[in-house]
Amino acid sequence: MKRLVSILIAVLMVATVFVGCGKDKAASSDKIKVGLSLPTQREERWVRDKAKMEAVAEEMGIELIVKVADANMQEQTTQVEALLNQGIDVLILAPHDASAAASLVEMAKKDDVPVISYDRLITGTDKLDYYISFDNVKVGEIQGKFISEMVPEGNYIIMSGAPTDNNAKLFKEGAMKHIQPLIDSGKINVIAEQAVENWVPENALKIVEAALAANDNKVDGILAPNDGTAGAAIQALAAQGLAGQVPITGQDAEKSGAKRIMEGTQSMTVFKDTRDLGQAAIETAMKIAKGEKVETNSAVDNGVIEVPTVSLDAKVVTKDNIKAILIDSGYMSEDDLK
Structure with a gap:
């Protein structure tokens, strides 16, 4: 009987070791899951934002789940609920309605999901974690x-x-x-x-x-x-x-706007490089998910708190410098302006 008990204990110990190893392996292979809620794809710049963040997320091994509200606050609410139900680690939220989106931040916080306000500042809440945008x-x-x-x-x-x-x-x-x-x-x-x-x-x-x-x-x-x-x-x-x-x-330096500048019907545009903005958002989301420190360079008042902010610079574009800023940087091609 003593021998039988010893054998059973040994078997259980080996099984426990294998179960533990299995859990560690699963945990190490789990991807960071980030939810992205965008207000629209009607403007070219939002199409670029989405494409850049998808590309960066793929490079960094992040699972990015994207929802587009098509300028409808109720739709954005429904979509954020769906993202939270999918167990996201971080929410990147570009609000259709700055003040109404405060309720979405509160919703995320109940699920312990940090929120990054992307490009557009979410107002009226003290639960917002970060804001990433240009100095608007x-x-x-x-x-x-x-x-x-x-x-x-x-x-x-x-x-x-x-x-x-x-x-x-x-x-x-x-x-x-x-x-x-x-x-x-x-x-x-x-x-x-x-x-x-x-x-x-x-x-x-x-x-x-x-x-x-x-x-x-x-x-x-x-x-x-x-x-x-x-x-x-x-x-x-x-x-x-x-x-x-x-x-x-x-x-926004859209192709149509750039063409009009070349034609002389539009005088200027402001270039906000969404490649930098999208990159910063995904990198920030990863740091938050890993519990790492996020470097900010300013703070913006959302009516309740000073939100820690990553602020990027914008540039004026005219016919005189359009090639240097938009073409030479690879943001557009010469053919885009024809």
């Missing part, structure tokens, strides 16, 4: 400085981005640092000032068409918040034979 006030300053120096007086159409996007607020804040003093001095007369719902170009088209009709086509400068709205404004100008005669801003 400076982006607006680039636009405002450019247009106000090019057109220091005259009739202006001032458009801003979607009211639900906190970045739109920051862009306009930066731009008005240069434009508002000229308004106050009477040099600039604002004939239309309106936000573009959901960043939809058709909405920008209506704003510019209405302003032109109400002011006998007398416009001297247009502040357009991105390349999509700039393209719509140029369409309205072209219908009146004014394309290329009215300076207009842009942002």
Whole structure:
């Protein structure tokens, strides 16, 4: 009997060793799982963001699960719930609605999932872990400085981005640092000032068409918040034979915007290299998942807390430097501008 008991104990010890080894092997082979929730793929820049993050995640051996809300907050909520149910380790969230997305951060926190606010700042929550973006006030300053120096007086159409996007607020804040003093001095007369719902170009088209009709086509400068709205404004100008005669801003360095700059109908764009942004987001997610320190270079107030931030630099692009910035960097090819 003693011999039998000894044999059984020995067998159990060997089995335990093998089970333990099996668990260690499984744990070591588990991939980091990151959820990515994007607001849209309607603009070229968001397509680039998605492609870059997918490529970087694959290189780093991260399982990246991507959802696109198509500019619908309810859809984004449903998709984030689905991502959390799939057991993600980190959530990268680019919100459709900056304030409404606070509830998604709270939801993630209940599951102990850290959240990175990507490109657009999520407001109204103290649970947000990190924010990765460009200095969006400076982006607006680039636009405002450019247009106000090019057109220091005259009739202006001032458009801003979607009211639900906190970045739109920051862009306009930066731009008005240069434009508002000229308004106050009477040099600039604002004939239309309106936000573009959901960043939809058709909405920008209506704003510019209405302003032109109400002011006998007398416009001297247009502040357009991105390349999509700039393209719509140029369409309205072209219908009146004014394309290329009215300076207009842009942002995102889309191929269509770059082509218009070469053609002379759009004056500038702001280049925010989404390759760097996407890379930073995936690298940050990996560090968080591994419990490593995340290096930040600023903090941004989201209305509740100062959110630790990784802030990248943006550049102005004009016809004079478009080749050096967009072509030579490999962001676009020469054929893209034809």
